[in-house]
Amino acid sequence: MIQAYNFLYSWQLFPEKGVYEKGERPKSGTYKISATDQRNQLNVEMNWVTFENQAFSSAYAIEADGDIHEFQDELIAERSKVSFQDSINFEILLITKGEQTLKILHHIMPNGYLRLTEEGFREDATAYKNISYYHKQMSVLPYASSVSGAVIKPTEEGVIRHKALYAMEEQTNMQLAQIRQQIELLALQAQEIQRRKELSVLIYSAKLNFTPVIGQVYYLYEKKDGNNFLSLVSPKEWGGSGPFKKAVASVKLLADHTWMEIV
Numbered sequence: 001m002i003q004a005y006n007f008l009y010s011w012q013l014f015p016e017k018g019v020y021e022k023g024e025r026p027k028s029g030t031y032k033i034s035a036t037d038q039r040n041q042l043n044v045e046m047n048w049v050t051f052e053n054q055a056f057s058s059a060y061a062i063e064a065d066g067d068i069h070e071f072q073d074e075l076i077a078e079r080s081k082v083s084f085q086d087s088i089n090f091e092i093l094l095i096t097k098g099e100q101t102l103k104i105l106h107h108i109m110p111n112g113y114l115r116l117t118e119e120g121f122r123e124d125a126t127a128y129k130n131i132s133y134y135h136k137q138m139s140v141l142p143y144a145s146s147v148s149g150a151v152i153k154p155t156e157e158g159v160i161r162h163k164a165l166y167a168m169e170e171q172t173n174m175q176l177a178q179i180r181q182q183i184e185l186l187a188l189q190a191q192e193i194q195r196r197k198e199l200s201v202l203i204y205s206a207k208l209n210f211t212p213v214i215g216q217v218y219y220l221y222e223k224k225d226g227n228n229f230l231s232l233v234s235p236k237e238w239g240g241s242g243p244f245k246k247a248v249a250s251v252k253l254l255a256d257h258t259w260m261e262i263v
Contacts, residue, residue: 011134022128027051040065196258212253220248
């Protein structure tokens with residue numbers, strides 16, 4: 001439960017922010033995550049009000065140990081699973097009839113806000129994504145309700161650790177992205193060399209009546225007997241009377257004596 005510390009607050013909705021693909025944008029709302037008396041269990045409470053002043057609420061307890069458990073409210077879901085990726089990311093999966101019906105992604109941003117992403121399906125089975133943003137209600141302390149519950153102590157050290165963790169993730173992700181780009185570039189270069197190698201093997205097995213010059217453009221043809229030959233004469237110059245079955249490629253000899261196809 002140590003990874004839940006950063007989330008155990010009552011959060012106030014930013015109604016003007018967010019993207020709502022299903023339902024109406026709420027006028028106000030709160031989202032509260034708290035620890036219970038039982039180990040590895042969380043309480044989740046959501047309250048929101050529409051612009052027509054209709055109030056809605058939802059509350060449930062979930063086991064946060066990474067396993068699938070029975071869900072207490074069958075009207076919402078039959079089973080649930082809670083997974084913590086790290087101290088700033090966790091997700092809740094709601095499952096009915098063996099199918100995932102809703103995924104709720106929680107992410108604490110660098111400014112301390114909570115971004116809540118709900119991914120689910122409408123009645124017609126089309127997918128939707130709602131994204132909401134919350135800030136902490138500092139007057140509500142996320143302490144456990146008994147001595148046996150998890151002790152939650154939000155401290156300056158935790159804030160510093162969160163900022164350091166985010167900076168570390170940002171830097172390492174940037175470095176990994178640079179390495180991936182280098183790997184992709186090397187892979188493209190390797191593919192190009194392989195293509196030149198295969199083309200060169202084909203040309204050096206063809207009939208040559210002259211010594212090719214580096215940098216000169218030549219034309220590779222396939223004869224009617226299936227053999228290849230190299231020529232300085234282009235298909236246009238042959239017209240319709242060329243001694244070949246088809247033109248294979250326009251090619252140029254490089255300094256390393258490989259051949260490159262000219263498009």
